[in-house]
Amino acid sequence: MTTPTLDERISGSLTGAAVGDALGGPVEGYSPEQIVKRHRGRVQGVVGPWDGDAWRTARPIAPYHKGDGHITDDTLMTHALIRVYATVRDHLDAYAVADHLVPDLISNPRWIPELEAEALPLQRVFLAEKWLVARLHYGHNDPREAGVGNIVNCGAAMYMAPVGLVNAAHPAAAYAEALDIAGAHQSSYGREAAGVFAAAVAAACAPGATPTTVVDAALHLAKDGTRAAIEAVTEVAARHSHFESALEPLRTAVAPFDTVGPDYRAPSLAARRPSRLHSIEELPIALGMLLVGGGDYCRTVLGSVNYGRDCDSIATMAGALAGALYGEAAVPRDWSKRVTEASRLDLRAPAAELAAVAREIFARDTERRRAHESAFARLAETDAGAEANAGAEGSTGAADATGAAGPLAEAR
Template sequence: MSELFDRTIGAVVGAAVGDALGGATETYLPEEIRERWGGWVEGIVEPYHPDWRTRRPTAPFHKGDGHVTDDTLMTRMLIEVYCDKRDHLDAYDVAERLVPRLLTERVWVPELETETVLLQRLALAEKYLSLRLRWAHADPREAGVGNAVNCGAAMYAAPVGLVNAADPEAAYAEAIEVTGAHQSSFGREAAGVMAAATAAAMIPGTVAEDVVTVALRLARDGTRAAIEAVAEAAAGQDHWTDAISTGALRDAVRPFDLVAEGYRDRGLAAHRPSRLHSIEELPIALGFLLIADGDWEGTVLGAVNYGRDADSIATMGGALAGALGGAAAVRGDLVDAVAAASRMDLAAPARELAAVTVEIRRRDAERRADVERAFAALAGGAVAGATGTAGGGAA
C-alpha cells in the first residue's frame, strides 16, 4: 500500500473514530465529564444521559456507544462528491452535487438509529446549506453569508486537504472556495486552514510542529491569533491531562471564542462574523496535536476530555494525527468497535478517495504542463533573460 493510501486511510478513519469518542462528551465541561464517568474518558462510553431520546427534544440523538455524528457523515458525503466528479470542487459543486445528496440520499444515521436523508440529522447551521442553495437559489460562492459562524464547514474539510496532499496552499484555496457555499468569516477561514493543515500532515517526514507552522503561515486574522495563542500554551504542557486540569488551552482560546463558558448559552455576539475572533475547535485540536507530538490517541483523548464541541475537535485532531501516522496510528480495537456500532466500513471511502486523488493529481500535472508550454511560447526567451536584469543597473 502506498503512503498516499495509508495516510488517507489514517486521516479518514482517525477522524471518524475521534468523532465517535467525542460525541459522548460533546457540550459538557471537563469536570462534568470526569464526574459522569468517574475519571478520564479513554474509550467508547455510554451516553451522558440514559434518556437521550427525550432529554433534549430538539436534539434526540444517541451520542456515545461508538456512534459517529454528523461530522463523519458530512465528511463521507463530501468524499462521495469528489469520487463522483473525479476532479477538484468549487462552490457550485456544493449546490449541484452535495446538497441534492443531503436531501435525497438515504444513509444509516447511527445517532437516530435509522436510515434517512442526512438533512434530518444536521444542525441548523448545516441545514442552512439546503435553505440557501435549494430553496433560496443563492449564488453558491456567497451562500454562506448570513449563516451562524461555526465549525460546521471546518469539521468536514479534511478531504479537501487529502485531495491536495502535500500542497497546503492549494488545499487552503480550494477549501475557501468550496465552503463559501456554507460559511463566512472565521468559520470559512477555519475550513481553509484545516484543509491546509491536513495537506501538510500528508507530507512524508512532517511532524506536528510543521503542521502548526503551516497553519500559522496561511491563517488570517483572529484564526491565526488564536492558533498562535493556543500553540504557545500547549508548549508548556507535558500531557493532555495536564492541559485540561490547568485549563491552559481554554484560557488561551477564550479571548477569541464567542461561545459562552456554559457552551449551550448563546450571547448576542455568538456566531456572528468578526475578523478578531476564531472558532474554538481548530486551535484546540492543533494544541492537543502539539501536546501529543502527533500521536493519534493523545490528540483525540485530549479533545474528548476537553468537552465543549468535543466531537468536532476530536474529528479535526483525529484527521491530522491520522494523516501524520497512517492507518496504524489509530487504535484497531476502537476502529472495529466504531465500525460495528455505526454500521459502516470506515476505511472504504478513504481507499476510494486516494484512488481518485491519484487521477486528479495526474490531470493537474497535465494541465500545468500545458500552461507552462503555452507560457514558454508566449514569453520566448524573456523568462530566462530576466534573471539579473530587474531593477536597472544595480550592482
C-alpha cells in the same frame, strides 16, 4: 515508524476523524469537570450515552443516540463530501456543493447511527448545515456567497479533511480549494477555519511532517483572528506534554477569540457573528492537542475528547491530523472496529475511493501544469524574439545617426 504511503495517510486521516467523532459525541457540550463526574474519571475510549438508556427523551440531546461508537454529523458530512469528489473526480468549488452535495443531503436516505434508522442526512445535520439546503436548493443563491448570513461556527471546517487529502503535501492549494467550497456554507472566520484545517491536513501528509510543521503551515496561511488564536493556543500547548495539565490553560488561551462564551450551551448574544478578530474554538484546540500529544493518536484524541465543549468536532479534526501524520496503523484497531460495527459504517471504502480520486486529480494537475509551462515558455520565447528585434532596430538607427552605412547614410 515507517513512512506511511498516501493510501495509509488517507485511510488514517478519515478513520482517525471518524473515531475521534464517535469518542467525542457522548460528552459534547459538557465541561471537563462534568465529564469527570459523570464517568468517574477521564474518558479513555468508547463510552455510552450521557443519559444512559434514556437517550431517546433526555434533553437537550434527544432523540440522538450519542455514544456506544456512533459517529455524528461531522462524519456524515465528511463522507458526503467524499461522494462529491467521487462524482466530479476533480477539484471542487462552491458550485459542486450546490450541484452534488445538497441533492445528496435531501434525496438519498442513509443509515444514521444516532437515529438508529435510515433517514435523509438532512434530518440529522445541524441547523448550520441545513442552511445549505435553504440557501442553495430553495433560495437559489449564488453558491459562492450562500454562506453569508449563516451562524459562524465550525460547520464547514469539520468536514474539510478530504480537501486536504486530495491536495496532500500542498497546503496552499488545499487552503484555496477549501475556501471556495466553504463559501457555500460559511463566511468570516468559519470559512477561514475550513481553509486552514484543510491546509493543516495537507501539511500532515507531507513526508517527514511533524506536529510542529503542521502548525507552522497553518500559521503561514491563516489570517486575522484565526491566526492569532492558533498562535496563542499553540504557544501554550508547547509547554505541556499531557492533556491533563493542558485542559484549563488551552481554554484560557482560546477564550479571548471564542465568541460562544464560558457556557457552551448558553452562547452569548455576540456569539457566532462575523468578525475579523475572532476564531472558532475547535481548530486552534485541535492543533494545540496535536502538539500536547506529540502527534500520538490516542493522546491527541483523548485530550480533545476530555476538553469537552464541542469536543466531537475537536476530536474529529485532531484525529484527522494525527491519522494523516502516521497512517491508519496509529488508530487503535479496537476503537475503529467498535465504531465500524456500531455505526454500521465501512470506514475503509470512502478512503480507498478518495485515494483513487486524489491520484486522478494529481495526474490531471500535472497535465495542466505542463501545458501551462509549455505555453509560458512559448510566450517567453516570443518576448525574447521581440526584444532581440527591438535591439537590432535600435542598433541600425544608432549607426545611421553617426554616419555609418545604412539607408539614411546612403541618402546623404
